Amino acid sequence: MLTIKLPQIFRVHQVPRIFWEDGIIxxxxxxxxxxxxxxxxxxxxxxxxxxxxxxxxxxxYFVWRFLVLSSSLDFCRDAYNWPFLVYMLLVCLYPFTSxxxxxxxxxxxxxxxxxYFFDYGALSLYSLxxxxxxxxxxxxxxxxxxxxxHYFVPMAAFNSFICTSLSCYSRFPELECPRLSKVxxxxxxxxxxxxxxxxxxxxxxxxxxDGCTWNDATAGYFYHLFFALLTGFLFASHLPxxxxxxxxxxxxxxxxxxxxxxxxxxxxxxxxxxxxxRSRQAWLSTRAPAPxxxxxxxxxxxxxxxxxxIIGGFTVALLRWPGGSSILQSTVPEAGRPKEQ
Ligand SMILES: [Zn+2]
Numbered sequence: 001m002l003t004i005k006l007p008q009i010f011r012v013h014q015v016p017r018i019f020w021e022d023g024i025i026x027x028x029x030x031x032x033x034x035x036x037x038x039x040x041x042x043x044x045x046x047x048x049x050x051x052x053x054x055x056x057x058x059x060x061y062f063v064w065r066f067l068v069l070s071s072s073l074d075f076c077r078d079a080y081n082w083p084f085l086v087y088m089l090l091v092c093l094y095p096f097t098s099x100x101x102x103x104x105x106x107x108x109x110x111x112x113x114x115x116y117f118f119d120y121g122a123l124s125l126y127s128l129x130x131x132x133x134x135x136x137x138x139x140x141x142x143x144x145x146x147x148x149x150h151y152f153v154p155m156a157a158f159n160s161f162i163c164t165s166l167s168c169y170s171r172f173p174e175l176e177c178p179r180l181s182k183v184x185x186x187x188x189x190x191x192x193x194x195x196x197x198x199x200x201x202x203x204x205x206x207x208x209x210d211g212c213t214w215n216d217a218t219a220g221y222f223y224h225l226f227f228a229l230l231t232g233f234l235f236a237s238h239l240p241x242x243x244x245x246x247x248x249x250x251x252x253x254x255x256x257x258x259x260x261x262x263x264x265x266x267x268x269x270x271x272x273x274x275x276x277x278r279s280r281q282a283w284l285s286t287r288a289p290a291p292x293x294x295x296x297x298x299x300x301x302x303x304x305x306x307x308x309x310i311i312g313g314f315t316v317a318l319l320r321w322p323g324g325s326s327i328l329q330s331t332v333p334e335a336g337r338p339k340e341q
Pocket of ligand 1: 051098102255257
């Protein structure tokens, strides 16, 4: 009879320090797992299992939403829907990349960093997707055709380069300066979030009376912002595991909650944007030019290529960096509490 032996699980001080997670004491996979062991480990309880599934299953939810919407929205010939098409593709990409990163991050120390380089790149591209969709459908009435409106997406594409670079770089000082690393990484995610949401902040918080759009999308945007703020708080605080190390190793730690809040926030965002896409089409098409093919797909292709080049550059730097002996440390370190992140 065929039997499958599940990979062994380790405690925090049995794995290299670069694998330590703040407040997580047990459930670590082998730091040099094979690809097969990584896949098998997603079916056993480790401290990464819920992280993997909380982004793998939503990937297919978003793919399903995309396929259903394809039957009602013309993504091929109607230029009005192109920014939404870009957004949907990037909404499907980021949880899938994250799920893969969490699955294969224990193949080696190199693999761990490279997996998360891709994770950060996909998140930056998702931010660009948000800018595409807000620029096309969520701009406050008064800002349509303004200078900000014209440069909103190109600036967001530029931001994606900055943010992927910053978040990838943040892995280098992770052991020596964990607080600097955390600040850099948090900034890399907060900055594009704030930039992308400028139209929403204005529309929801500062715009009243004539020329302001209050429609069915408004409540969805509020829910999205609430979950986005919760996501940021969980990412930065490492609660609840920081208060009770070891208690939430398998279920309930901040990264799992962070994944769930991110996905729920994206769901509300998707529904709100969809509401704007449908309800504002007639109004927007008389006031703003239809999205151009080259501007839409050229920008996203350039952003994709640029982000891949940045990830490639950081991968080469990782392999060649003389200080790599510290971030690629593979020996069991001295006893102590897990690193601050
Ligand atoms: Zn994650």
